[in-house]
Amino acid sequence: MVYTSRSARHGALLVGTFAVLGLLTACGNGKDVHTNPPITASGTAAPATGTTKSPEAGTSAPAATATGAVPAAPSKAAPSASGGGTATAAATTRCHTSQLRASVGRNDPGAGQENFPVVLTNTSGRTCTVHGYPGAAFVSASGSPLGPDPKRESGSPTTITLRPGQSAWAGLTFSNPGISGAKTATPAALLVTPPDERDALKVVWTGGAVPVSGNSSSVFLSVFSPGTAP
Template identity: 35%
Template structure:
């Protein structure tokens, strides 16, 4: 049997490696607890040098100022003026803005009349004149609507065509101011007219002001209308048109 002090030495020697192993494990555990975690609980990615890589900026945030100046996330104000489109997309917004406080020229604010203009071979012309008969300014723009009728009020086939030789512009008519449209038609029978060449002779012209539904009536003393009732009308312009 080995002496008692020899057995104690062997037990001491066997315990030391176990203690060393426990110390190493404790050190590793302490090191693991020192790592940072992302909000989801996973360890942040490392670039291999012990430092975490910064997260990529979110789309659309490059070049913005840092948070804290009160402007982060707000859109920059536009420098382009906001203007409403003008009639027919002509781009003349100045006059329409100046007249924005006036009502639109309704049939109740207008009177209408026809005046014969210088004819040409087979062609006839007339000035269709609107007058502001109200007590305040009104505004208008564009082309009138037309309908020929007989003396008895029966409708006659009418085809109103927009003559775009005159540019459509916003107009402001003060009381007693006038705006006019040139009408053009033919007195030569053609396709769509009666076979005997007897084109209709209207007794009146119903007129709808631009962008309105109500109508006015003007006496028609300008003779026959051929061409299947086609009448070309220019956009309104100020004045009452040329005279002979």
């Protein structure tokens, strides 16, 4: 057995202590060769939304519009009509005053009656319809009415389709004043109002005197028929 002096043992203990301290200092220098390198994730950062909750991994939030709302799916467009077929309601609506021209045809007298066709012609570029009776009124040069408004004859109104350039006519009839003895006046114009319209068309009257009062002074209108005369 080798004898070691007390001073030698004390020296060895100090050396061991310094060795341990040196090892601990080396481990705390922040450089660990065994540490894995940092992982860099690619992608685009989302804008802050005011909440600390992060979206779950593997999901993506829908893009927001300028107002912050998620854009709605586009509505499904209605199929468009193709080819020929029945005209749509928009293409065959009622004829308006602005689409028509009024005229009065030649007198066709008979059996003591005067018979004038009142004609409406489609001057527009689209198809439209007339139905029923026109409105009419005789007026003087100053625009004053002459006699009562014409009455309606009995009849069965039908819808007349007018393509551009086509016409419909209604009969304007009254008893010959020379036979009936009614009081007369000579109008300057006849105002013709298309069915269901408020604005009238002015036609110069060249048919002579018309009854305005007295016996058998009534003037009558018939329903519209296709064409310009019977």
